[in-house]
Amino acid sequence: MNGANTTPPSQPIHPATGIVVEDMPATREWLAQALRQAFPGIGIHTAATVEQARTCLKGHASRHHQASVLALIDLRLPDGSGLDIVRLCDRQGIVPVVTSIYDDDASLFEALEAGAQGYLLKDHPLPQLVHYLHRIGQGEPPLSPSIARRILASLRGQPEEGARAVGDSQGLTPREAEVLRHIGQGLRVSDVAHALSLTEHTVAGYVKNIYRKLNISSRAQAALEAARRQLL
């Protein structure tokens, strides 16, 4: 586990570079356009396969300040799963965002566990997609109710073991749990803020924390699992 690379974007980022990993050319172009609209002046690299994406990321590992790179990654690529790229990005400190057409809980949750900072559906209208990208740039990833319920169950289900392994950082605080519960009921961040008498910014901060904890927890679980299988 390489904890040094997991620093979440704590302040708004303005990515200098965007990477689009998508196999459908029209959609690839459309996503690039969304990035350009959300972050004017951004440099775009594209990749159509896992292999191309790896090459692309290798190039970036040396050249750029990592936190300023944002990657939009499709999950189902011709030569493999986008999840591998998500993990690679996460390790390099690049901000990975999954763009998919499927929103089934299983693939969504897997992506978040792999370290995705957001999960966007490709059928959003362009303005809405741009809006979400903005929010992600500001450190406010979107979170659907079903995923919120899953995270709540997941982080609650395995408290002690994980806590011992990685410290106290990844158990949920009561506030975070409350935020998750509200989101699980379908409330938006603004609704949650209203319901809990907090500012939207604070609630967004909680959501960010929750993402990070889920990611750390999944890594800790992986490490524990590996230790259990005596791979380490």
Place this chain on the structure above:
Amino acid sequence: MQNRLDTYSPGTMLLGAMLCGLAGIVLAVHLALSTPWLGLTLQAQPGQAGLLVRHSTGPAAAVPAGTRLMALEGPAPSSEATPSRRMALQAVDLIEEPDLLPTYAEVAELLARQSALGQLLNSGEPLRLHILHAETGRADVVQALPEATPLTSLPGVFWSLQLYGLCAILLGCWVWALRPRDWGARAFGLTGFMLFVSASAAAVYASRELALDGGLFRMLSMVNHAGATLFGCALIMLFMAYPRMLLPARWLALPFVVYLPWLALDSFHMLPSPFWGSSLIYASQTLIAVALALFQWRHTRHNPVQRAALRWMSLSTFTGCALFIISMALPHLVGEMPMSQSAAFGFFMLMYAGLAMGVRQYRLFALDEWAFRILLYVLGAIALLALDALFLFVLHLNAAISLSLALVITGFAYLPLRNLLWGRLVNRQALDQGQLFRAVLDVTLAPTRTLQAERWLGLLQTMFTPLDISALPPAQAPAEPEIREQGLALALPPDAGQPALQLSYPWRGRGLFGPTHLQQARELLALRQDTQASRAAFERGVAHERRRIAQDLHDDVGAMLLTSLHQPDMGQVHQTLRSTIAEIRSIVSGLSGETPSLAEALAGMRYEAGQRLDAAGVALQWQEPPLPDAALDYRIAKNLSSALREMLSNTLRHAQAKAVRIALRLEQNMLHMEISDDGKGMDAATQTAGHGLRNVQRRMADIGGQAITHSSAAGVCVHLSLPLPSVPPSRLPAQSPT
């Protein structure tokens, strides 16, 4: 036809018959050893006085081979009153079969001579053997004291006759045990038994060294004769009953009615000559059997299968009989000594060997290859008993083995080995409850019907190890498991792609079906039915789900794609396509198998609505009272969310609203959802013809609800109401979707 014997399993019957046979052999051995022994191997030379000594050992070892034994002389009489006890020997003393003598007087004389010789041998005193050296013509006397006959002195003739008899019992009773109520099989079994009786008795006197007690000789001869006559009667009976019953069953007694008195007359020497009492009987019986076989031939002319069986039966039977008669009678007719009985009886083995082959090729007595398995079992069991006997015998004989060593050998080597063999032979493999359940599941979950039928057979085979499983015609199919044929068979109703089945001869013919097994069979079928019902339910579920997907794809996705195809405005096309993708998601989420709770479904709707309205800059006000956490039917969740999606599409497209309010209420199992906007309202035309609204109506009607639309200058308000079936509370609160 109730017969007590039917209540025993074929294995038991056959084993019992074999044990009878073995007991008979033991008796024969005992009788054969009852007369003391000199140690001579003698040969009769017709036309010459005395008997040729071919070999000598034991008490008379001093008699050189090649000499002639002329007479036996007992010790000097104690008083002058008794006549000299010297017996001159004649060729007739060694005759194997007294029935072949021409007159009863000669038979009586032979028996008298045998008694006299027997008395000499039994006297317990040294005998004087008068011998004549053939080359030199010199007479000589050797003293010898007869001893108890050793077992090893019994000649090969004796053992081969016993073996033939045992084979005849084994094969005869084999057929009878498997078809105990078939007259043909009964007759065949009787031939085997009678052949054994006849051969076993003949073996005792045919293999005598020189003499037997006359009384014993006569009795054995009568037994032999009776056995042979009854064998003939059974043969007649066989061809009366097989392959077809030519006459009603009571007529089968006729041969016995005729021949038993005849036999009695012969036994009391009341017939003109032994020929009348033996050869004539046998010949007439054989002729009658042949005649009956010809009748059978005519009767089976329309049944080639029976005819083939008859041909084979007749061929093997009459070949055996004919060779026997020729071998016994022909030398006699031409004045030669008849050939040894052992070889003659060997011809009957043709009959039984032919039968065994016929079972395989022609399904004689409706038996098949499976019938051989029980034969193997009985042979195995007999071999094991023989092993026991041998073991005891060796232990008993070998004085070097002390008692303690014998116990050690018995305890540590013999008994475990024996148990192992016995276990292999007799073991009934029973399935325990868990194995049974798994096996039944395997049957039920078989991917194809053929495989299912195969596995079902396999399971029945494992459970009951029947020798035979055959399909029953529908007319004989039972409604539930039934024991048939006095426990020999179990009939099962049709199941698992198999017709009604009859399992015959359970445990490889070693057991019978009893009430316990009937119960087992019932449970097995019940288990099958339960699992089959579950599978059917599962398959119904799968089919239902397929129908659902097909219907949803057609009704929703198809209709929306068609709509977008006909929409001129690209913006509208995009909008419709997005809705279509959202519909696909709803359809797919129904596949995950998780029925959403009411709260979860509403959370999803609220999130989607919030996202869409947010993106369009429209405020959402969602009012939701605390709702019971109830499971929600997929159809309701799907239709409600689709209806809401379409209404919001309408609002976004037409209303120019700033805010949307969605309020929920639950009243007496009715869910009310009120969607109101602050837009410009609808004109009358839109209200009636709006496609979106019509869809909303349809969707609500589909789940038993309704949609009422009010439009005013202050905006549009749609009131949805639908009944929630009183569902049991869902498993857990919404926080734990796993």
